[in-house]
Amino acid sequence: MIPLAVIILPFLVLFTLLVIEVAERWLEVAMVEDALQQATRSAVQQLDYAAFARGEIELRGGAACQSVTVAQAQGTACAAILGVAAELFRTNLTSVRGLVASPASVTAQVRWTVLPAGGSCTYSNGVNVPTETTPLICAEVRPTMKGLVGWGTYTPLIIAADRLEPVTPLIY
Numbered sequence: 085m086i087p088l089a090v091i092i093l094p095f096l097v098l099f100t101l102l103v104i105e106v107a108e109r110w111l112e113v114a115m116v117e118d119a120l121q122q123a124t125r126s127a128v129q130q131l132d133y134a135a136f137a138r139g140e141i142e143l144r145g146g147a148a149c150q151s152v153t154v155a156q157a158q159g160t161a162c163a164a165i166l167g168v169a170a171e172l173f174r175t176n177l178t179s180v181r182g183l184v185a186s187p188a189s190v191t192a193q194v195r196w197t198v199l200p201a202g203g204s205c206t207y208s209n210g211v212n213v214p215t216e217t218t219p220l221i222c223a224e225v226r227p228t229m230k231g232l233v234g235w236g237t238y239t240p241l242i243i244a245a246d247r248l249e250p251v252t253p254l255i256y
């Protein structure tokens with residue numbers, strides 16, 4: 085009779101590898117989500133200081149861009165804001181494991197929406213960001229990634245949005 089351990093051991097090893105793969109994929113996706121969220125958070129704070137001096141809250145550039153890549157935004161009013169966002173995203177991706185393409189290539193795939201006067205974004209999967217009255221930046225990317233064990237590639241949809249917090253004047 086074959087010992088029970090000999091029969092169970094291959095299944096136990098496969099189960100352990102499966103758990104490791106799933107956990108690693110969740111971690112990799114979370115790292116890309118964090119990098120994209122930090123990029124949108126920093127980019128939405130690119131204020132137009134002349135407008136701020138007039139008591140208005142606007143983004144530098146002042147024009148809206150809907151679902152564009154950085155390359156498509158070249159020469160438009162939102163190119164400066166997207167340049168900042170893309171650079172931050174690319175820098176944050178350098179420590180992310182599991183990307184099949186380079187951080188620069190993944191950054192070039194991001195679709196950005198810049199709404200300097202507020203508004204609402206809808207992602208390609210139908211998820212809608214609620215309407216905001218302050219500047220809003222939304223981004224989405226679908227990078228090709230691979231897990232730790234190497235059981236194929238996957239392409240998660242990574243989304244992020246951030247708005248400029250409204251400023252309430254202090255009244256004494």
